[in-house]
Amino acid sequence: MITLRGLTKRFGSTVAVDALTVDIAPGRVTGFLGPNGAGKSTTMRMILGLDRPTAGQALVGGRAYRELRRPLHEVGALLDARAIHPARSGRAHLGAMAHSNGIPTRRVDEVLDTVGLDGRAAAKPGRTLSLGMGQRLGIAGALLGDPPVLMFDEPVNGLDPDGVRWVRQLMRSLADEGRTIFVSSHLMSEMQLTADQLVVIGRGRLLADEPIGEVIARSTVAVRVRSPHPDGLAALAARLTAAGATVEAADRNELTVVGATADQVGDLAHELGVRLHELSAHAASLEQAFMELTADSVEYAGGPIEGGHR
Amino acid sequence: MSTQTDTGTRPAIAPAAGAAAAFRGAVAAEWTKLASVRSTWWTALAGLVVMAASAGQLAIYVANGNTNDDPADDAGVVTVGSVLIDSVELTQYVVLALGLLAITAEFTSGTIRTTLQCTPSRGRVLLAKAAVTGAVTFALGLPLGVVGVLVARPVLGEWGSAPVIDTIGDIVAVATYLALIGVLALGLGAALRSAVLTIVVLLATLMIVPLSLQEPDIEVLNRIADVFPGVAGGHFLAGDTEPYPPLGGLLLLAGWAAAALLLGRVALRRRDA
Numbered sequence: 001m002i003t004l005r006g007l008t009k010r011f012g013s014t015v016a017v018d019a020l021t022v023d024i025a026p027g028r029v030t031g032f033l034g035p036n037g038a039g040k041s042t043t044m045r046m047i048l049g050l051d052r053p054t055a056g057q058a059l060v061g062g063r064a065y066r067e068l069r070r071p072l073h074e075v076g077a078l079l080d081a082r083a084i085h086p087a088r089s090g091r092a093h094l095g096a097m098a099h100s101n102g103i104p105t106r107r108v109d110e111v112l113d114t115v116g117l118d119g120r121a122a123a124k125p126g127r128t129l130s131l132g133m134g135q136r137l138g139i140a141g142a143l144l145g146d147p148p149v150l151m152f153d154e155p156v157n158g159l160d161p162d163g164v165r166w167v168r169q170l171m172r173s174l175a176d177e178g179r180t181i182f183v184s185s186h187l188m189s190e191m192q193l194t195a196d197q198l199v200v201i202g203r204g205r206l207l208a209d210e211p212i213g214e215v216i217a218r219s220t221v222a223v224r225v226r227s228p229h230p231d232g233l234a235a236l237a238a239r240l241t242a243a244g245a246t247v248e249a250a251d252r253n254e255l256t257v258v259g260a261t262a263d264q265v266g267d268l269a270h271e272l273g274v275r276l277h278e279l280s281a282h283a284a285s286l287e288q289a290f291m292e293l294t295a296d297s298v299e300y301a302g303g304p305i306e307g308g309h310r
Numbered sequence: 311m312s313t314q315t316d317t318g319t320r321p322a323i324a325p326a327a328g329a330a331a332a333f334r335g336a337v338a339a340e341w342t343k344l345a346s347v348r349s350t351w352w353t354a355l356a357g358l359v360v361m362a363a364s365a366g367q368l369a370i371y372v373a374n375g376n377t378n379d380d381p382a383d384d385a386g387v388v389t390v391g392s393v394l395i396d397s398v399e400l401t402q403y404v405v406l407a408l409g410l411l412a413i414t415a416e417f418t419s420g421t422i423r424t425t426l427q428c429t430p431s432r433g434r435v436l437l438a439k440a441a442v443t444g445a446v447t448f449a450l451g452l453p454l455g456v457v458g459v460l461v462a463r464p465v466l467g468e469w470g471s472a473p474v475i476d477t478i479g480d481i482v483a484v485a486t487y488l489a490l491i492g493v494l495a496l497g498l499g500a501a502l503r504s505a506v507l508t509i510v511v512l513l514a515t516l517m518i519v520p521l522s523l524q525e526p527d528i529e530v531l532n533r534i535a536d537v538f539p540g541v542a543g544g545h546f547l548a549g550d551t552e553p554y555p556p557l558g559g560l561l562l563l564a565g566w567a568a569a570a571l572l573l574g575r576v577a578l579r580r581r582d583a
Contacts, residue, residue, distance in 0.1 A: 049430050050423055051582040066430045069332040077427060083420035085347060092346035093424075100339035100428035102331060126419075141424070 001026055001180055002047060002149060006056030009042050009204075016042045018204035019056065024182050026148065029175045031195030031212070032184035035294050039204040040184045041079070044153055048077055060149055072101040072145030078152045081134035084126035090137045091122040097141055111140040116166070131158030139167070149180040156190060168194050188290050202294040215293070222282045223257040223265050232274035239268055336429045336438035344412060344442055353411075354450050357404040358457055364397035365458040369465035376469050390472040391480030394458040395547045398484055401454060405488045406512060408450075409443040409495035413574070414505040423583050432578035436500055440493045440571055447492035451485025458484075480547070486560070487543045490567045494539060497570025501577040516540035539566035
């Protein structure tokens, strides 16, 4: 369990993280989503006690990270796959980590095996590791202490399709074992496949914290209507607009309706006796849902708020 | 009544981690890190080479001074230990790189975040690094002293003496001095983060500033220079009884090293990693 309470970080006059209050629960994969510069990495660094919060607190299992003596048993984290000494081997890197937390060195071989790094790759100096191997090494480090809480910052960066699938399965199985999995990604499609719960932030503020299905369901679903009768279509558009939906005419024979379900549009067309050639609902992808959620925070970045348009 | 069982499927780990065990772990980690990069071993080798060269050259100066026509530079018969001690002035800059790199390389490569993830207590991390740096530089100081003596002795020839007990004492003193200088470099490195900046500050503190103070030979300035770590360490090594006993010089140097560590701890605690 990760608990954020009014977590705030300011760098000078910039607010990177703005009063974030979230509980990240065990037993599921929580996706951490936001546009670039939204404060995701800063939030993760504060959870790990690397950055000091300006206000509020971040707790892991009810305790501040800096109070933990052997934190690798409590939290495993992959932050930056590039953070390895250029001359140190991956095995020595993990060995030092293991020593620091009283973890037997045979565990190093276990996690190397888990992430699919063989002895030869683990013996290579850090500077020769590819980004993908660095990611695997970072994940190995996160697993070292067999912790109940795991955090991954952009874990699929630099991995090949096999690696991406492997990370996805790993996170799923770790969550199924009852662990708390908190993973950030800029790949919305990846989140759609992996996450159970979504925490979305923009400009450091919490925009959403809900099951992934709800985020998608709540977002816009567009209905496309095609008819060979432009007049009937115009009548349909008028009725839909009156009912509060937003209607856009793609051309004389096609409408795009937002704010009404395909069922409602179909019933209305039947009532009006309009012959339809197509009636299709386009479920929003997570990508669209994400764009809608963060639109305001991006808009806010673009310029001063004129006010009153909402 | 049924027995209550833990419903969690995760294997329970109960790390019985006392502060002492946590410190031992941090020390083991720091040693692994230091020993697993080749630059550590190259630095040690470079130290031996610089010591041999420096001790040889200084011994030649003594021998030449005694045999040339100028009576003003005659040093007479000197102990091999005194040549060794003078050689440390240059050799220390190679040795202190070990303390320096132990922390600045972590900032450069970004591994400081991994280190602090493993050991969140900034004080514990720095103390573990100090223990390893101190032990390694002390252990390196002993062979350095032996090499200095082995090179200087034959070069000095009739102008040198090597009383066994005194020479061994000098070698141990040199190792002690280098250990404290190494820790001083570590603490400063933690505070300043940059290797280059730390080297500049160390050069100024160990050599440039005290030399400038001593240059005009004014009593007050000399007394101020005596407080600087390099000068204090020099008084300790030379066994001077003025301006303070040798132990005073050692304690002053140790005080500098401790102050640098404290400074580094404050910086590590306050700054974001």
